[in-house]
Amino acid sequence: MDTEKTIDGIQKHLKNLIEKVVPAYNERGMQFGNERYGSWRQQVTKFLDQHLPGESQRFKNKRTLLGVHQGRWESAFESFWRQDGEKVRSYLESLIIDLEDGTYEQPQIIESGETKTTDELSSTNSPLENVVNVCNSFHKVVKQLRSRYSNRETLNVNDEYDVQDLLHGLLHLHFEDIRAEEWVPSNAAKCTRVDFLLKNEGIIIEVKKTRQGLAAKEVGSQLIEDIHRYKTHPDCKTLVCFVYDPEERIVNPRGLEADLSKDSEIEVHVLIRP
Structure with a gap:
């Protein structure tokens, strides 16, 4: 995302995933486990891996982001996708808004094969930087809630x-x-x-x-x-x-x-x- 043109391209692709793919699948029933939903999920994850790798990795880091589903632990990435298309659509729309407003910040990317706890990630920042990061992310948390x-x-x-x-x-x-x-x-x-x-x-x-x-x-x-x-x-x-x-x-x-x-x-x- 080094240029305005690149950001504009990401916004357009995200809007295409939302406006063309999601509604069409929702009309036929697009729930977790559905084959059509699985296909659309692959499209979204591939796009995030290529253009917003930090965002994609946010959901794949099993040591720092965990959730519970039906009594067993699973990664937050799995937990996030265990929702209907409208929930994921809301997430993608929030990404577009942040990109348009210029407030989007890529999460820190962890090197392949390396795992870090939340405390270890926090320790790389100063206390003031951690406070500022919490404030910068506050509205996104409110929207997610x-x-x-x-x-x-x-x-x-x-x-x-x-x-x-x-x-x-x-x-x-x-x-x-x-x-x-x-x-x-x-x-x-x-x-x-x-x-x-x-x-x-x-x-x-x-x-x-x-x-x-x-x-x-x-x-x-x-x-x-x-x-x-x-x-x-x-x-x-x-x-x-x-x-x-x-x-x-x-x-x-x-x-x-x-x-x-x-x-x-x-x-x-x-x-x-x-």
Whole structure:
């Protein structure tokens, strides 16, 4: 995917797999184990192997991604394909969206014959890189949670508390000591709560979710106050401000990130996603 032309070609091929192949097979019944479904699966996996190898390998790494089906362990790749065509179609559509938005990042490719645990993969990144990767993948996780087998109940991310709950769980993939809602005194003799403190890493994570009445201006004002407040926190070397903006209420997210990610006393990173 070195050129825009290559990305455009991948998008077109994915759309062809979705728009032409899937509906035709679904009309005749395309479920796991069906011969037609098996044929279509081969087409998709061959395409991913050739053009998005990291994405393909994401589902084949049995040591880092495991699922349970009918009481036995199986690779997440098998678990993923043990769904109807519509579920897989949703996954392919999310790939297209990420490619079009320029937010798609290929998963790390593991050399042939080499297996690594999640901890080993995480250790190749700095703590800050792991936090940033979790924030960058957050919206993709939310979208995946919406598509559950047999319409099972899921976590709907409707407000800031939902964002905090899901982010807390994702952070446990990389960190052991996560201190939620720790109190810190402010200059006005009031106490406010830190959303997450990674004490060993010196990282504080502040979480926001946009909504009606909380867009760019309001988010900017709140984060300016937060940045000023956390300068006094003894464990804060780096502040990560994660703003979840699924409705894209912030018109110029990169501009707001650049304006706020400037502070001489502590390292500040503002991440507005998607």
